[in-house]
Amino acid sequence: MAYLNDNYLKLKAGYLFPEIGRRVKAFCDGNAVAAQRLIRCGIGDVTEPLPAAVTAALHKAVAEMGVRATFKGYGPEQGYEWLRAAIAQHDFRDKGLDVADDEIFVSDGSKCDCGNILDILGHKNKLAISDPVYPVYVDTNVMAGHTGEANEAGAYGKIVYLPCRPSNGFIPEPPKKHVDVIYLCSPNNPTGAAATREQLQAWVKYALEHKAVILFDAAYEAYISEPDIPHSIYEIPGARECAIEFRSFSKNGGFTGTRCALTVVPKSLNAQTKSGELKPLHSLWLRRTTTKFNGVSYIIQRAAEALYSDDGKAQVRGLIEHYMGNAKVLRTGARKAGLKVFGGINAPYIWVRTPKGVTSWQAFDKVLNDANVVITPGSGFGSKGEGYFRISAFNSRANAEEVSRRLQELKW
Numbered sequence: 001m002a003y004l005n006d007n008y009l010k011l012k013a014g015y016l017f018p019e020i021g022r023r024v025k026a027f028c029d030g031n032a033v034a035a036q037r038l039i040r041c042g043i044g045d046v047t048e049p050l051p052a053a054v055t056a057a058l059h060k061a062v063a064e065m066g067v068r069a070t071f072k073g074y075g076p077e078q079g080y081e082w083l084r085a086a087i088a089q090h091d092f093r094d095k096g097l098d099v100a101d102d103e104i105f106v107s108d109g110s111k112c113d114c115g116n117i118l119d120i121l122g123h124k125n126k127l128a129i130s131d132p133v134y135p136v137y138v139d140t141n142v143m144a145g146h147t148g149e150a151n152e153a154g155a156y157g158k159i160v161y162l163p164c165r166p167s168n169g170f171i172p173e174p175p176k177k178h179v180d181v182i183y184l185c186s187p188n189n190p191t192g193a194a195a196t197r198e199q200l201q202a203w204v205k206y207a208l209e210h211k212a213v214i215l216f217d218a219a220y221e222a223y224i225s226e227p228d229i230p231h232s233i234y235e236i237p238g239a240r241e242c243a244i245e246f247r248s249f250s251k252n253g254g255f256t257g258t259r260c261a262l263t264v265v266p267k268s269l270n271a272q273t274k275s276g277e278l279k280p281l282h283s284l285w286l287r288r289t290t291t292k293f294n295g296v297s298y299i300i301q302r303a304a305e306a307l308y309s310d311d312g313k314a315q316v317r318g319l320i321e322h323y324m325g326n327a328k329v330l331r332t333g334a335r336k337a338g339l340k341v342f343g344g345i346n347a348p349y350i351w352v353r354t355p356k357g358v359t360s361w362q363a364f365d366k367v368l369n370d371a372n373v374v375i376t377p378g379s380g381f382g383s384k385g386e387g388y389f390r391i392s393a394f395n396s397r398a399n400a401e402e403v404s405r406r407l408q409e410l411k412w
Contacts, residue, residue, distance in 0.1 A: 007145045012154050016135050016380035017043050023364070024374055034372050039399050039406075041330075041392045042374040044189065044349070046254045048322060048396075050303075051315035054253060057306035061299040072298040077290045079106025079262075083301045086308045087262055091247070097234045103266055103282065105289055106296050106304075110219050110248040110261040115140035117215060117244065117263070119292070120284040121271070125180040130172045131161040132190060132378060132385030134217070137183045153383050163384050164191060170342065170351070171195045174206035182207060184233075185217040187224060190381045190390040191351040192343020194229045200236045207242035213271060213281070214243040219261075222252035222320055224346045240266040244281070251348070251394075252316050253307045260296055260304045323348045326400035327393035333404025334391065348393040351378075355412040363389045371406040 020042050028035035050058075064070035078084070084104040092099035107113050114136050123146055129137050138156065141147050148157020155161060160179050162172030170193035171186070184203060186195040195203075207214050216233040224231055233243045245264040249255040265285045270278040296304075306312045327344040334341045340353035354363040360377035367373050367389070376392070378385030393400065 005143070005145075007143050010142050010147070010149055010156070011139060012150045016376070019380070020364075020374065020376065024368065027368055034369075037372050038374065039372065039395070039403055040374040041395060041399075041403055042376045042390075044251070044392045044394055046251060046256050046319075046323075046394050048254060048319055050254050050258070051307070051312055051319065053306040053309050053312035053315055054303045057302045058299060061302040065299065075295045075298055075301070077293050077295045078102075078286065079104065079295065080298070080301050083305050086305055090308045092232065092234065092264075095231070095235075097232060098240065099234060099264055100267070103264055105263045105265060105285065106301060107261050107263060107289075107293070108259040108296055109250070110217065110246040110263070111136055113246050113261060113263045114215065114217060115143075116288070116292075117285070118144045118146070119288045120281055121181060121213070122274075126160065126178065127158065128160040128162055128175060128179040128182045130164050130183065130185065130188070131383060132164060132381030132388070133183065133185055134189045135381060137185075137215075138382075155383060161382070161384075164188070164193070165384065166342070169193055171199050173199075174202055178210050180210070180212050182212055182214045183217070184214055185219075186230075187220040187347035188343075189217075189220065189347070190349055190376065190378065190385065191388075192345065192347035192349040193351075194224055194226070194346040197228060197230055197236070200230055200233060200239075204233070204236045204238050204242060208238050211272070212242065213269070214239070216243050216245045218245055219248040220251055220347045221247065222316065223324060223348055225324065226346055229346055234264075234266075240268045242269065244269065249304050249307065252320065253304070253312075254319060255300075255304070258300050258303060260300050322397070323393050326395055326397060329397070329400045329404050330391050330393055330407075333407045336404075337407045337410060339407075344393065350391040350393065352389050352391060354378075354387050354389060358412065360386055360389050366412070367407075367410070371403075371410055373403050373406055 084101045087104050088099050088101045150156045164170040170191040221231040233239045233245050248261040265282045267282045269281050327348050330350050331341050331344040334352050343349050343351040360379040364377040367375050376390040378388030
C-alpha cells in the first residue's frame with residue numbers, strides 16, 4: 001500500500017478561490033437571469049488584452065519556431081540570458097540596485113516560486129507570516145510539513161502570525177521573538193497596503209540581527225504610485241544579505257494566461273546547515289531549478305522581453321492606469337455606500353470593512369445575491385481578515401462603474 005502525504009490532511013478547507021468558484025457556480029445554476037448580470041471582482045485575474053508589443057513578439061517568436069534555422073528546443077532552465085539581462089537592467093540596475101543577470105531566475109509564476117522556494121529551506125525554520133495575506137504562503141508550508149495542526153480558529157502551530165490591522169496600516173511589525181523565515185508582501189494582497197521605507201528598514205534590520213531570510217513578494221510593485229514607497233526590498237541597505245524577491249509579469253503585463261515571472265536570489269544570501277555551516281542559497285536554487293524545471297517557453301520569454309521595449313513600457317503604463325482608475329471608482333463607490341475602505345492607492349485591491357455584525361462570508365453571499373457581484377471574503381486570507389472583504393479592480397471601466405453603483409444600492 002502506498003502512503004500519502006499526511007500533511008495535506010491538515011489543510012482545514014478547500015483553497016479559497018475554488019470555494020468561491022463553487023458558491024458562484026451554485027448561484028448561477030439556480031439564478032439564470034441574475035447570472036447574466038454577474039460581475040466578477042473576486043479573483044485577481046486581469047481582463048484587458050495583452051499589450052500590442054507583446055502580441056507582436058509572440059507572433060514573431062511563433063514564426064521563428066516554424067523554421068529549422070530559428071527553431072528552439074530546450075532553453076536554459078533558469079531563463080534565456082537576454083531576458084535575464086533585460087530584467088536585471090531595467091527593473092534593478094537602472095534604479096541603482098545591485099542585481100546581477102545570473103541572480104535572476106525566470107519561472108512560470110511567482111505563486112509557483114513562493115511554494116517551490118520551500119525545497120531549499122529546512123524543516124526547522126520558525127515561520128512568520130502576515131495575517132491576513134495571500135493563502136499560498138501558509139498552505140504550501142502546511143503541505144511541506146513545516147507547521148503543526150490547525151486550531152479551531154484555523155491557525156496552524158509553528159507559525160508566528162503577524163497581525164495586520166488599521167492601527168499598523170496593515171503592515172506587520174517585526175515580532176519580539178525569534179523567527180527564521182519571514183513572508184512579506186508589498187503591495188499587499190489582499191489589503192492593498194504598501195510598506196514604507198522605514199517599515200522595510202525595520203524588517204531588514206531584524207532579519208540581519210536574527211540571521212533570518214525574508215521572502216519578499218513584490219508581484220504588484222508596478223502599481224505603486226506614491227514616490228516614497230519602495231518597489232524592491234533591495235532598495236534597503238543590507239537586503240541582499242537577507243532577502244529573496246519574487247516578481248511577476250501577470251498583473252503588469254497581463255500574463256495571467258501566458259505565465260512568466262521571476263525570482264531574485266542574491267549570491268550573497270546564506271543559510272546554515274544542521275551543523276551551523278553557512279551555505280549560499282543561490283546555488284541551491286539553481287540546482288533545484290535545473291533539476292525540477294525545464295524552463296519557460298521561448299515564445300513566452302520573447303513576449304516578456306517585449307515588455308521592456310519603449311512601446312511595451314508605455315503599454316504597461318496604460319494597463320496600470322486603467323486598473324488603478326477602476327480602483328478609484330470602486331473606492332469611491334464603497335465609501336459612498338457608507339463602508340470603511342482601505343487600499344486601492346498602490347495596489348489594484350480595495351479592502352473593505354463589513355458592516356457591524358456581518359461576517360466576511362455573509363458579506364460575500366449578500367453582495368453575490370443582492371448585487372450579483374463576486375467579491376472575496378477576508379477570512380479566506382487569515383483570521384485577521386474576518387470582518388473585511390476584497391474587491392478586485394481587474395475589470396473593464398464599465399463594469400467597475402456598475403459595481404460602484406450596485407454597492408451604493410445595497411441595503412445592509
